[in-house]
Amino acid sequence: MADAPVTAKDVFARPAVAPRSGSLAQLTLTRLREVVREPEAVFWTFVFPLLLAAGLAVAFRARPPEVRIVGVLQDAEDPDLAASAIAGLAGTEGLVPLPVDSATAMTALATGKIDVLVIPSLYGVQYRFDPTRPESRIARLLTDGALQRSAGRIDPLGVEDVRVSERGARYIDFFMPGLLGMNLMGSGIWAIGFSIVSARSKKLLKRLVATPMSRAQFLLSFLLSRLVFLVLEVVVLVGVAHYGFGVPLRGTLAALLLAAALYVLAGLALGLLISTVSRTQQEAFMLLILFFLPAVVLSGFLSPVESMPAGFRWLSALDPLRWFLEIVRGVFLKGLGVAELWRQYATLAAMAAATLLLATRRFGRAIA
Numbered sequence: 001m002a003d004a005p006v007t008a009k010d011v012f013a014r015p016a017v018a019p020r021s022g023s024l025a026q027l028t029l030t031r032l033r034e035v036v037r038e039p040e041a042v043f044w045t046f047v048f049p050l051l052l053a054a055g056l057a058v059a060f061r062a063r064p065p066e067v068r069i070v071g072v073l074q075d076a077e078d079p080d081l082a083a084s085a086i087a088g089l090a091g092t093e094g095l096v097p098l099p100v101d102s103a104t105a106m107t108a109l110a111t112g113k114i115d116v117l118v119i120p121s122l123y124g125v126q127y128r129f130d131p132t133r134p135e136s137r138i139a140r141l142l143t144d145g146a147l148q149r150s151a152g153r154i155d156p157l158g159v160e161d162v163r164v165s166e167r168g169a170r171y172i173d174f175f176m177p178g179l180l181g182m183n184l185m186g187s188g189i190w191a192i193g194f195s196i197v198s199a200r201s202k203k204l205l206k207r208l209v210a211t212p213m214s215r216a217q218f219l220l221s222f223l224l225s226r227l228v229f230l231v232l233e234v235v236v237l238v239g240v241a242h243y244g245f246g247v248p249l250r251g252t253l254a255a256l257l258l259a260a261a262l263y264v265l266a267g268l269a270l271g272l273l274i275s276t277v278s279r280t281q282q283e284a285f286m287l288l289i290l291f292f293l294p295a296v297v298l299s300g301f302l303s304p305v306e307s308m309p310a311g312f313r314w315l316s317a318l319d320p321l322r323w324f325l326e327i328v329r330g331v332f333l334k335g336l337g338v339a340e341l342w343r344q345y346a347t348l349a350a351m352a353a354a355t356l357l358l359a360t361r362r363f364g365r366a367i368a
Contacts, residue, residue, distance in 0.1 A: 023213050027221030032228060034195070049183045049237060068139035071100040071114035081120040088150030095142055115139035118147075173248065176241040177328035178301035181321050183233060184260060185295065188267030189274070189288055192222045196275035196363075197284040219360070223268055230264050231257065250335030258338065259327040259345065266320045266352035273359035295321050323348045 070089055074082045082099060089097040100108055100117070108114045109128060116139040119126040125147060129136035149155070199205040208218060234257060241247040270291065278284035298312060299305075299321035305313055316322045323344045330336035330344075338345055 024217045024220060024224075027213065027217055028224040028228075031191075031195075031221050031225030049179055066135075067094055067096050068115045068135060068142060069113065070095050070097050070139060070143050071105055071108055071117045072097050073105050073117060073119045074099050074101050075120070078122075081122070085118055085120045085125070085147065088147045089143065092142065092146040095139070095146060116143055118143060172241075172245050173333060174329075176237070176245070176247050177325055177332055178299070180234070180237050180260075180328060181263070181299070181324045182296060182301060183237070184230065184264055184324075185267045185321055186292065187229070187233070188226055188264050189271035189292070191226065191271065192268050193271035193275045193278070193284050193288055194281060195222070196272065197278050197281050200275075201280060215364075219272070219363070222272075223265065226264050226268060227261065230260055234260050247332065249332055251331030251337060255331050255337050255341075256328065259324060259331070259348065262345065262348045262352055263320060263324040266348065266355055269352055269355035269359045270320075272363060273355060276359065276362035276365075295319050298322065299325055301325065320348055320351045323351070 072082050072085045072089070086097045086099065089095050098114060100114065105114075105117055106128075109117050109130070112133075115129065115133070115135045117128040119128065125144075127140050127144065129140050131137060196205065199208065234253075238249060238253070238256065242249045271288075274284060274287045274291065278287055298308075298316040298319045300308075300316065301321070305316050305322060308316065327341050327344045327348070330341050
């Protein structure tokens, strides 16, 4: 007779022996002790994100405007052409002209030592650059504008530059929500994934579920311990970002904690799901990395989702980190709340529920 399918009710069914009172609290305390007693876990959860944020804040807080190196090819027959081009580029903000000869010009361009190569002639100017490099495209536009004006071009419209350095527009403001999301995802997935795989590989999982402890209590202990550390992580990271680096927090901490709770639930469900298909810790590690890295790339952690190709934007819609970052950046930078971000909250909650349902079904089969 074929085995009956395992349902969520079966997974959370209590054993025949009634559990002792307070077993869930003891299980939760055990999870907390597991983290506190491991210096590596404390370091990667709290210390490393702060060190990374501090390094980036120092690197980008007072960063001067970037300059583009413009190579100007020296013509042995008519050196005045190169001299005229260099004179036309001199004094242009953001450009540094560099004389190069024909023997080293293309090598310097290919290796990124120069961003654009200018080849002046009696009939005009030729630009050589790599269009796939944003630095080269910017250098080409700035160089052409400077040379055209030095040749007598008159711009029909007067322009005025107003430089803005308002909080919320800096790189550290864009980066800190991503750092929070990456930290919560990593700690949640790795905590439950490795713990369950380790217990199953040591033949401890079946012994644990055979005790008066129910399976629901076993899984809830992971969730409750993560929620305890969730509050600490959010408060510490948000506090350091706001008071240490001036990252604006225009929304409420309650809206942020609600999003973090849904996101942690989704992360724990993913970790549980991965643990059910992994036989060893090495296999679990490979699967976690295989999920974690694409999730970070597709989430808009380093660059906005809108700048991605259409196919990647479609894939990013399946990434819970993408929706969490939209909520956090909306709360941090725009002062939005649940009413304005309800679609993102609902999507994150639906992902967490669907993944948890699938994971608990597979968990029941894995320990059956």
